[in-house]
Amino acid sequence: MKRFFQFYVLLIIILLVSLNGFSQSSDTSGFVAQEPVLISSSGQSADVLMLKVLSEKAGLKYIFDKTASPHLVDSVKSVILVTGGSTKGLGAANIDKEAEYKRVEQIIARARKDKLPVITFHVGGKSRRGTLSDYFNQLAAENADYLVVVAGGDEDRFFSDIAKAKNIPIELPEKIASIQEILTRIYQKESK
Amino acid sequence: MDKSTFNNYISFLAIVLAAILCLITGRSFYEMRETEIFYPSSSLQKTVNLSDIDPYLKNTPGDSKIYCFKGEKEGGKTLILGGTHPNEPAGFIAAYLLLENIQVEQGTVFVLPQANLSAFSHNDPQEGMPQYIAIDGKKGKRRFRVGSRITNPIDQWPDPEIYLHYPSGQKLAGNETRNLNRSYPGKRRGSLTEEVAFAIIKFIQDEKIDISFDLHEAAPEYPVVNAIVATQRSQDIASEAAIELELDGLNYSLEPSPYNFRGLSHREWQDFTDTYPILLETANPIQGRLRGKTDERLIRTGLDEMYLKAEKLGVLHVPYDRTGIPLKLRVGRHIAAVTKIIEVFSRNHPKKQIVISGIPNYEELMEKGVENYF
Numbered sequence: 001m002k003r004f005f006q007f008y009v010l011l012i013i014i015l016l017v018s019l020n021g022f023s024q025s026s027d028t029s030g031f032v033a034q035e036p037v038l039i040s041s042s043g044q045s046a047d048v049l050m051l052k053v054l055s056e057k058a059g060l061k062y063i064f065d066k067t068a069s070p071h072l073v074d075s076v077k078s079v080i081l082v083t084g085g086s087t088k089g090l091g092a093a094n095i096d097k098e099a100e101y102k103r104v105e106q107i108i109a110r111a112r113k114d115k116l117p118v119i120t121f122h123v124g125g126k127s128r129r130g131t132l133s134d135y136f137n138q139l140a141a142e143n144a145d146y147l148v149v150v151a152g153g154d155e156d157r158f159f160s161d162i163a164k165a166k167n168i169p170i171e172l173p174e175k176i177a178s179i180q181e182i183l184t185r186i187y188q189k190e191s192k
Numbered sequence: 193m194d195k196s197t198f199n200n201y202i203s204f205l206a207i208v209l210a211a212i213l214c215l216i217t218g219r220s221f222y223e224m225r226e227t228e229i230f231y232p233s234s235s236l237q238k239t240v241n242l243s244d245i246d247p248y249l250k251n252t253p254g255d256s257k258i259y260c261f262k263g264e265k266e267g268g269k270t271l272i273l274g275g276t277h278p279n280e281p282a283g284f285i286a287a288y289l290l291l292e293n294i295q296v297e298q299g300t301v302f303v304l305p306q307a308n309l310s311a312f313s314h315n316d317p318q319e320g321m322p323q324y325i326a327i328d329g330k331k332g333k334r335r336f337r338v339g340s341r342i343t344n345p346i347d348q349w350p351d352p353e354i355y356l357h358y359p360s361g362q363k364l365a366g367n368e369t370r371n372l373n374r375s376y377p378g379k380r381r382g383s384l385t386e387e388v389a390f391a392i393i394k395f396i397q398d399e400k401i402d403i404s405f406d407l408h409e410a411a412p413e414y415p416v417v418n419a420i421v422a423t424q425r426s427q428d429i430a431s432e433a434a435i436e437l438e439l440d441g442l443n444y445s446l447e448p449s450p451y452n453f454r455g456l457s458h459r460e461w462q463d464f465t466d467t468y469p470i471l472l473e474t475a476n477p478i479q480g481r482l483r484g485k486t487d488e489r490l491i492r493t494g495l496d497e498m499y500l501k502a503e504k505l506g507v508l509h510v511p512y513d514r515t516g517i518p519l520k521l522r523v524g525r526h527i528a529a530v531t532k533i534i535e536v537f538s539r540n541h542p543k544k545q546i547v548i549s550g551i552p553n554y555e556e557l558m559e560k561g562v563e564n565y566f
Contacts, residue, residue: 046422046446049431088416092448127418127445127509152443176438 031146031169033117033186034077036061040068041082042104043097043136044089047124048082050176055080058183059190067093067103073110079118081107083140084128097132101139108143119186120144122159123176125152134158144168146186150176224313224323228336230259230288230305233550235296237262245398246391248381253347254388256309258302258395259291267299268402268544270534271395271467275306276372276457278339279316280409281325281491282474282522287407288336289523289565290530290551299538299546302401307392308372310347310384312339320486321478325519329566338491342370348384358382360454368455373406376460389460396465402544403429403468403537406457407526410473411480412499412508412517416447420529421471423449423462429540430470433533442528442554468537472529474522475510494518524557 039055039062041048052064063076066089073079081104090097111118120140122128129137141147141162147170149159154172163170171182183189193201232239240258243250258271274287287305294301306312315321315338324335345351348370355369356362358379368374370385378390396404403426410417422430427448434444449458449469461469477483477496484498495516503512510517531551538545552565 044448046427046431046448049422049427049446050435053428053431053435086415086447088421088450089448091450091452094452124445125443126511127415127443130509176435 031186032188033119033146035187036063036076037078037080037187038062038068038072038076038107039064039080039082040104040107041066041089042100042120042140043083043085043128043133044093044095044100045082045084045086045124045128045133046089047084047121047128050123051080051082051121051179054176054180055183058180058187060183060187067095068107069103070106070110073107073114073116076116078116079107079111081118081120081140081144083120083122083133083137084124085130085132085134085136087132097135101136104136104139108139117145118143119146119148121179122147122149122153123179125150126155129153129156129158138162141168142166147171148173148179148182150174150179220323221314224315224337224339227309227312228288228306228334230291231331232259232291233261233294235261235263235294235550240395242388242391242395245395246380246387249387249391252384252387253310253313253344254308254384256304256306256388258304261291261294261296261301261303263296263298263300263547265298265547268538268541268546269300269302269399270537270546271302271304271399271401271404272530273304273307273392273404273406273457275304275312275339276308276406277341277408278306278308278312278337279321279341280407280476280479281336281338282409282476282519282526283407285325285327285336285519285562286523286526286530289527289562293550293552293565294548295550297547297549299544301546301548302395302399304392307406308343308385308388310343311341311370311372312337314340314344314346316340322486322488322491325488325491327563327566329563331566334566342367343372343385345370357455358386362454364455371455373408373457374455376455376457377464393460393464396461396467401465401467402541402546403470403534404457404461404465405530405533406469406471407530408471408473409476409479409522411482412475412477412510412512413480413482413502415509416445417473417475417509418443418525419445419447419473420533421447421449421458421473423458423469425462426458426468426470429468429533429536432540433529433536436536437529437532440528440532440554442525444529470533472526474525475517476522477517492519494522520557520562523562524552524554527551527557528554
């Protein structure tokens with residue numbers, strides 16, 4: 001009987017540890033970044049505008065440019081990429097998906113060279129998944145130093161698996177509005 | 193009876209049969225020209241016809257009516273368009289619901305519920321669309337026409353081989369010349385559809401409308417669905433509204449208005465007026481190419497077996513299950529988004545506040561249904 005009890009306790013502990021592993025790939029509590037931050041898109045979805053609004057509310061000093069060229073990275077101390085593809089957005093920006101991919105690659109490369117953290121946000125949920133979006137999501141997620149994915153976008157664990165494989169801290173807030181608190185914490189701002 | 197007499201009888205019978213069929217179908221076609229009767233709320237101040245703005249529309253099938261609701265306190269102005277595409281029912285039913293229930297406390301609300309009035313008088317051939325949707329409400333059983341995406345060819349004909357948009361010269365398929373949402377900014381003394389677009393743009397300019405809405409529906413497999421489309425001017429308000437709507441449990445994707453696709457309402461309202469343009473899209477299987485039986489039930493329930501299969505194949509851009517996407521949900525999303533965007537606009541423009549009441553929120557519509565408000 002005692003052995004059975006010990007077995008079940010061990011089983012529950014293993015289960016809890018593995019569930020924790022599913023929700024977060026590694027520790028997210030200590031990650032910080034500095035202002036000013038460049039906020040740009042990866043895939044030209046309009047979701048980047050929501051990050052702009054939330055950054056404004058969080059009181060961040062930022063440069064906002066959906067189609068930022070890599071040299072802008074030299075003017076900041078961190079980079080936020082908001083990922084998700086949009087054909088309308090690419091059309092509006094007058095850029096094709098290959099050129100957009102290359103632009104994002106160059107921004108990441110410049111940030112790496114300048115030793116600046118890249119924080120990738122995915123806020124569009126299920127509607128920013130699929131072939132076009134994942135083309136950009138993969139790039140922005142794999143090269144992030146920190147990942148924030150609003151839960152609906154990770155139902156198939158696309159981002160969690162990347163985070164686990166690349167050992168990138170990931171947060172999965174339920175609501176977009178929670179991102180304001182995350183920004184406040186990462187950039188060590190006073191809560192508003 | 194000899195063979196010749198027999199043949200004459202058969203010919204006569206065929207002519208009579210054809211006449212009966214013409215009478216039945218002709219009557220059915222003709223009924224589509226009978227306009228709806230609306231019962232505007234007590235906030236109504238006046239109505240304006242598009243021909244009051246552009247006299248060239250007088251006595252034409254494009255002379256639609258704008259309902260003006262004014263609050264006691266001065267404030268901002270908003271224009272809400274339904275029926276740009278009369279085959280997208282949640283767009284015009286939301287506008288009808290607004291005009292029959294809205295109370296304006298501050299500012300002015302204009303509702304143009306049948307933006308392309310001519311397109312309500314026919315529906316699209318070979319699509320099997322129902323002609324009407326019936327709503328059994330508090331004012332009795334009423335039926336509303338379900339029309340076409342484009343102007344009636346009786347009112348604007350023939351279509352060119354290629355439609356050259358004015359003034360950009362953009363080339364589109366010939367029948368798009370009758371699509372109001374490809375005709376902005378319109379043209380004085382142009383086609384009927386261009387004339388309507390011209391009148392709407394002029395109304396926005398003359399009245400100095402602060403924020404303008406165009407309500408639509410789209411297929412669940414279309415990427416721009418459950419969406420708020422915003423331009424450079426309106427994108428911040430739209431973003432803030434989308435975040436707050438998500439807190440209320442309603443997800444909207446945010447889509448930019450493309451610079452290089454001309455003729456769209458939001459694009460040309462941005463470039464030819466000072467208004468904040470917003471276009472809203474809900475998801476409706478009756479708009480889609482994967483649908484099965486196309487009837488009034490499908491408009492009402494939004495439930496289609498083929499779309500359940502499509503969901504399993506992962507080709508849809510919205511969640512879809514056996515609850516379907518009912519009309520009350522689609523209308524509820526439009527009303528919720530319009531209300532929230534007006535609220536955000538008012539918060540950001542304290543001197544141009546628009547305060548409205550009397551219209552149901554999303555939960556109330558889901559609980560009581562659309563019928564409760566007609």
